[in-house]
Amino acid sequence: MPTDTKERILDSAELLFSSQGIANTSLRSLTEHAQVNLAAVNYHFQSKDALVQAVLFRRVNPINQRRMELLTALGQPSIGQILDAFYRPAVEAVLAGPEGRAVARLIGRLYSEPGDLLAGQVRALMADTFRTFAESIQRALPGVPQATIIWRLHFCIGIMAHTFGAMELIEGMARGRIAYDDPEAILRQMITFASAGLRAEGESTCAAS
Amino acid sequence: MPTDTKERILDSAELLFSSQGIANTSLRSLTEHAQVNLAAVNYHFQSKDALVQAVLFRRVNPINQRRMELLTALGQPSIGQILDAFYRPAVEAVLAGPEGRAVARLIGRLYSEPGDLLAGQVRALMADTFRTFAESIQRALPGVPQATIIWRLHFCIGIMAHTFGAMELIEGMARGRIAYDDPEAILRQMITFASAGLRAEGESTCAAS
């Protein structure tokens, strides 16, 4: 339990935003949960919108930095290694500590939030990471057209976003047959699936027949 | 432009909910956009929450019914055929007509919406469809463990949800190198990727090495 007002606000905002949605979370319930004064939000941050940006940036930035570190540490990486560098920082950030679920929902909903929610820095971070990984995959799969690479990398992001953003739904449908308690097992499932998808042949042939 | 009040409300709600978010869309801006009286929402539907359920159900129900039709029309389907039956109704509903984008965002965000948004009928519909397709995939891939099937089917859903829910983000990052104007091309990309992912071998071996 942090003693600093600013961090208490960020922690409560992360938890409440992810569980109730941003628009459905009032600053009054937020400051009550964080046990700080109502005006503290507008004092430490300028507005509720700026608080949202701060909440997102605090989590997204370290993850993307770690992704870049892992990727550049590899020389001529295989598809599996590239995907590991992409997924691992997010999975570990999400399944570490009691606040993991909130972080997961936050990241899972990042990509499909309406309006100007992920503007500015956060969007730029994501675009940078996307470009870097797209180029790395392109080098590992020289035969695949660029448009196909782009589609498939977005599919890889969708796999992660859905795994994080729909945890309750997935657990409910699985009825105990799968669990979120083993990060390495989830990573393995994601990488195995996405690796095969990225390497799939027949971009121009119809696979539905 | 529909002349019926109830349908005008549903159409405007679908458009505004998907572009601005549900909580950020007031009934006043909604009824103004639909050119109906403010009280019409609480008259034809009971509340804003019930309107949300109606908006979702109107789109999700036909798609899932069509999925079931296509799947049961196949005898012993291949993975590609199963995926076609799952993806096609959604892709065609999403890219048909000018309201396609709104439907897309709506479906894309269905799975990761917070709270009790997709309660009741809509959630039951999704669970039914999931169970049916999971069993069909299981039959087509008898060697794959059930837990792996469940994970991978959720990955397939994530691919679709992200493709629909993050259209603006994807288009922005692609810088014109990919487009949403060809339903068959998108279907082919999704099916090719997901089909390879579903059939991937090595669930228990680490693909990252």
Next chain:
DNA sequence: GTACTGTTGAAACGAACGTTTTATTGAATC
């Protein structure tokens, strides 16, 4: 014409929202 039913219109309700203002605290600086 009259009564009835389903729908629309305009106005108002109380509550909750994000933000701002004004005071008050508590410790560091000289």
Next chain:
DNA sequence: GATTCAATAAAACGTTCGTTTCAACAGTAC
């Protein structure tokens, strides 16, 4: 010890929200 300043507290600001109320207006049956 007075001063200064970042931080907190309490109250109020004006606005907007979902919902309700009640009157007006269609149609149709009798």
